[in-house]
Amino acid sequence: MSAEFVIRGRALVDGAFLDAEVHVIDGTIAAIGRPVAGGPASDRGAATSTRTVVELAADEVLIPGLVDTHVHVNEPGRTEWEGFASATRAAAAGGVTTLIDMPLNSIPPTTTPENLAVKRAAASGAARVDVGFWGGAVPENLGRLRELHDAGVFGFKCFLAPSGVDEFGHLDAAQLDAALHELAAFDGQLLVHAEDPGVLHAHENGGGPGYADFVASRPPEAELVAIRHVIDGVRRTGTRAHILHLSSAAALPELRAARAEGLPITVETCPHYLAFSTATIPDAATQYKCAPPIRDEANRDALWRALLDGDIDLIVTDHSPSTAELKFAGDGDFGRAWGGIAGLQLGLSAVWTAAAERGIPLELVLGWMSEGPARFARLPGRGVIAPGARADLAVFAPDERRTVHAAELLHKNPVSAFDGAELRGTVRRTWLAGHPVDLASDAAPAGTLLTRP
Template structure:
């Protein structure tokens, strides 16, 4: 067909996830952007052609909106080179970096510039940045918003690092007031400090005892406070890493009321349960904690019905000494799961077991996370979107070897687990990503006009 344009790249897929359906398709790419999406057999022509077959599915690149890279300042925990290599290996083509645990934390424009300079040298995937809302930057957050952060993270209880203190009740109200004035997004680690204090215990090797020290009531009370705040201000908020299904009715009611609230959960809450965590296995420690199977079932129901908008890794690594070096004491070990590379495979493995389709998994991990950040050109295969694409084999099984993962420190709560789903080819804006090749990622700013999830 001589009138058919010659694209830079054409991907011919026996199965592609387009508009929520998996079907054969052809995708044409020009200048890094999807220029055509057509049914199989349409005859798109490309200077380069790639074929996705053999049971693989062409997916949009995963957008992980909750990643702690920790560089600069704690690069021995994780850095941009290792984190973005891990992302690409797992089919993640965009990450949004949290404002802690780097030093300095991303709480002002100068700190953002330091973070961007570190990331620019080593980005194997695209990277955006959250800012922080801490007591010291009250009244000065607009400048950070204008500098391109996607929103502002706040803790309502101690964060674990002294340079990123929490907001008290008055500070939360003031932050919601301040952000509402410019329609900024507050993303909240929602655990109430008074409840945590009331349930504190002396730690030890039991994961269940650790979970008891951070009960569902802590999340319930904190989420209520956030909802009250956005009801009062008309602002926007997002609840981070929901671990307790007890908060789902509150979130559903707030949405039904028309409040601008979204919420996420994480692979570890959807795939792990406290009864199967051995004593002393502090690789499983995270805050909020992993809970029981009945709770997990309810989280899945909330994900399927849309009460939970999205799934993110909350990749929060540390050195092996900080994770494992306290004789199995959950009270003293660092809290965080290193799961960036395995996020898609983890969720897909459990979804398949439960009869949940790949379409929903990818929607919650790509489209919804992109929409949360206002990245309309990410997380979907459609004309005008960035050509961030993944050839994913949903049936390929592998056994996790923590030492072989791409993140910096060889610690994983999933070590030894058998998972399904491999990303065996990844394109970033139409260019193949080679984790050991030159970094080709870009730094992203918050779009001037943003869409909300």
């Protein structure tokens, strides 16, 4: 495709779908025009001498490339779980054009500038979409977070309870406070896996195949208590904080009050919390295991209301895959199986399916999955279709239905909580900075490794 082309059809512009001609020049959206029947584009300053025109089908819409700020790629060190080549191919197939990689479960974790360099070297030449990196805040690197910030990470993730991997320790209450104070000095941001270890310890059980027993071991109180600690710390320091993968609606009133107070706290949730509930998860089905867990239907309803009310800012996948051996360890024992859901390729379809059942328009879903995450990560010019924005785009067929077969997904291991689900909506093609992403060949990937703007 030439460096200059037009995509003609229904496009999401300024939060609404309209008939448009999107002019792309050298990887940037040059202008957006309105088609004129029988003639050239009538536009806001676009040239009409474009050499290539892409006509969308009647059942397709043009959407901004999604921005997924919560992805575990796991390379290097656990590349048998996932890697940059497989993860970014799956991302592009799902309409994701920018992702930010979490600092675990790779070995080494992204907790020093040296380890970041190792991570970037592993990703170099392998990414089919643009990739940025979060750093980690762990007990060992407190007091030296500025070094990693200056090396270009987008912010810092921490756990308040054990992470599940030995090389990425969690912060206790004093260390959380220290991290927030340290980050305040340079406007850093702390991303928090918010579960309280004391509450988790008090609810430990023997595991087993019962899903209800697993949920009981990680009750809503664990999230609520941990989030209270974060709110108190932000109130003392003014540091930007982000609540990762909110699963429990019990914390929403206190988060709402904190944000109304003006505290710089943002909140995300994930497709699996919006698509599933305890009623749909059979015993021994460890493909659904994640932490915090998927909760009941009333809780799911409350998360959807929070999105509509603006109390949750964005939806990202928390793509956290593993091998089938680990995911099904213990033959259905939730206490032994790896906790994490692989959803990078399916995030948009999963959320749109659940949203459509509730009468929620696609425009809102895309805002939560494209513009919202881009704003959160401070990535201007991404997640929108607008003059001057990057031409990161996808063609989506919102009414096409398909049954998911895990073995056909492009991430590395054929394991998915969405296996067998009938989902609505399919991504048919993706452009990265105006260039079509080729998923079928081994052509040199064109993704860029990002540093914090």
